[in-house]
Amino acid sequence: MTLRTTTDKATGVALLTLDRPDRLNAIDLPMAEQLALFWQELRFDETVRSVVVTGAGERAFCTGLDRDAASAVPQPNSPYTIEDPLLKIGPKSNDCWKPLIAAVNGMACGGAFYLLGESEFLVADPAATFFDPHTTYGMVSAFESVLMAQRMPYGEAARMALLGTAERMSAKRAYEVGLVSEVTEPGEAVAAALRCAEIVAGCPPEAVEGTVRACWAAREATRSHALAYAPHLISLGNLPADRQSELFAGRRPDGFRVR
Numbered sequence: 181m182t183l184r185t186t187t188d189k190a191t192g193v194a195l196l197t198l199d200r201p202d203r204l205n206a207i208d209l210p211m212a213e214q215l216a217l218f219w220q221e222l223r224f225d226e227t228v229r230s231v232v233v234t235g236a237g238e239r240a241f242c243t244g245l246d247r248d249a250a251s252a253v254p255q256p257n258s259p260y261t262i263e264d265p266l267l268k269i270g271p272k273s274n275d276c277w278k279p280l281i282a283a284v285n286g287m288a289c290g291g292a293f294y295l296l297g298e299s300e301f302l303v304a305d306p307a308a309t310f311f312d313p314h315t316t317y318g319m320v321s322a323f324e325s326v327l328m329a330q331r332m333p334y335g336e337a338a339r340m341a342l343l344g345t346a347e348r349m350s351a352k353r354a355y356e357v358g359l360v361s362e363v364t365e366p367g368e369a370v371a372a373a374l375r376c377a378e379i380v381a382g383c384p385p386e387a388v389e390g391t392v393r394a395c396w397a398a399r400e401a402t403r404s405h406a407l408a409y410a411p412h413l414i415s416l417g418n419l420p421a422d423r424q425s426e427l428f429a430g431r432r433p434d435g436f437r438v439r
Contacts, residue, residue, distance in 0.1 A: 297327025
């Protein structure tokens with residue numbers, strides 16, 4: 181299994197850990213399927229009232245879709261549709277309205293934003309960084325940019341998307357622009373998120389779910405319209421897969437600045 185889940189029955193909090201540290205917790209197809217199944221089953225589990233999601237190890241929360249998985253997903257020959265294995269990895273995409281808090285450690289980039297975008301709020305380790313590599317590798321950042329543009333000012337979301345791998349947003353800056361609600365002491369992000377989750381889980385679940393739905397509804401109309409454009413933009417703007425691979429192979433691991 182590439183996911184680990186532990187549930188504290190006394191508090192009603194589940195800790196969900198993306199467990200592929202050797203791949204920087206990148207999401208492969210089995211993990212994507214496990215995430216969708218987790219949220220679908222959680223809808224019927226009354227013992228869990230809130231969830232914290234994090235990544236195994238210190239280097240990354242999640243680095244998005246695994247490149248090997250990306251090459252394994254055939255795409256239709258139409259600009260009007262796209263096969264995206266990450267569309268159902270979050271709770272709201274599976275009609276699960278139990279609150280999700282993200283504890284971000286290390287890198288969070290690209291497809292990680294699908295999970296962060298469906299979280300109620302983010303808690304970050306001071307070493308956490310955020311960036312979107314799509315444009316660097318000849319891909320359109322569509323779904324990711326829509327989600328991030330709803331979590332921070334437009335200029336910050338656009339800068340992150342357009343500068344690609346050349347710049348990473350620090351936890352400090354993420355807090356300043358509202359992407360992150362708390363920057364903890366080193367190594368304390370999960371503990372801080374769990375403390376918040378326990379408070380939320382201690383409230384009547386009907387009131388909590390209604391509040392989550394209300395907060396989500398405030399963004400949903402704009403989000404739905406924006407996401408409807410995403411498949412077309414990706415189909416029209418992405419470079420061919422072999423050219424993407426060339427750009428990815430030529431990346432410089434140290435070729436970035438942290439802001």
